[in-house]
Amino acid sequence: MSAITKLDFSDRTVEEAARELVRAERINGAVYINLPMLYPDGSFVTVRVDKGAYGFRVSDAGFAYREVEDIAGARSFRRIANRVAEANDVVVGERILYVGTGIENLERAICDVAATAWTIVHSVAEKAFDEDELGLSDELSTRLKRVFGDERVEDGVELVGASTTSWPVTALVKTDGAQVVFQAVSENANSINRASTAFRDLSTLGHRAPKLVAYVRSKKALGSKLALLTPARIVEEAQPNEFLERAAA
Incomplete structure (x- = not known):
């Protein structure tokens, strides 16, 4: 039997970990604080x-x-900053977010500015990546109809997985005796996670499970996240139409 490693759960260890979550550095009279938000x-x-x-x-x-x-x-x-900042009483300058405060509300001000900055950036990112997925979906549907014919391609289908959850997919292609799900997947984490969960649920339908294909702009851009799209086959945007045919075969 292998030895069991004793975990160090001392107060010192916890305090050190907590200090790593928030870092402060003084630069030219100002203090910059890194918060555990990405x-x-x-x-x-x-x-x-x-x-x-x-x-x-x-300020941010x-x-x-x-x-x-x-x-x-x-x-x-x-456009986004004005809407988000107003809810947190944060002022929007030309290129900056800020709050004036006394010592008694300093912690609250730091949290408000940080949360506002994070929300603004993620709101813009989500919209940009959603638009990227929509563009990729339109491109995929057009290619599929060109390759398989309009009568075999159904856009915007919803399929029910083994968990009884209904999953919207970019397109369903009906080949001889089989159904193939093609899903456009952008580099956005939500797009990847949504596709990953849908693929796993649909793949457990037994003999009713469709073939699964993920359509991505670049495998390299997805990096280690590519593994999350298992068990689907992967087709890249730059690959010729024959790769779509192979994936459906």
């Missing part, structure tokens, strides 16, 4: 705290603006 690119949500004559100014230092600019262009920032 933007879509994997960077931490960061707030800046400046001391003033009448209290503190807590323009990081949310730069994230949005990279995802969807600068014009998207103000």
Whole structure:
């Protein structure tokens, strides 16, 4: 029998782990705080705290603006930011989010600015990636009808899995004696997780299970997340139509 490793669950270990979740660094008189919240690119949500004559100014230092600019262009920032920030009493500047506060509400201000910045960036990212999936879906449907014929391709179908959950899929192709599900999958985590869950549920239907195909822009771009699309076959956008035929065979 192998030895059982004793876990170190001391207060010191927990405190060290907690300190790693939030980091603060003083730069040119301001304090930058990294919080345990991630933007879509994997960077931490960061707030800046400046001391003033009448209290503190807590801002996101323009990081949310730069994230949005990279995802969807600068014009998207103000439109989304105004709606989100108003609910949290956060001020929207030209390229920055900020709050003025006294010492008694400093913690609340840090949380409000961080949460607002995170929500703005993720709202823009979700919309951008949803639009990307829709574009990929339209492209896939057009290709499938060209390859298999209009009469064999049904768009926007919902199939019931073994869990009795109804799953919307991009298209269902009916071949000789078989049904093949084609699902467009973008690089967005929600798109991948939704497809992954649907594939696993549909694959457990026994003899009624359809063949499963994921249509992606790039395997390389998905990286390790590609494994989540098992048990579906994968076809890349740049591959010729014969790959669609092979996947359905």
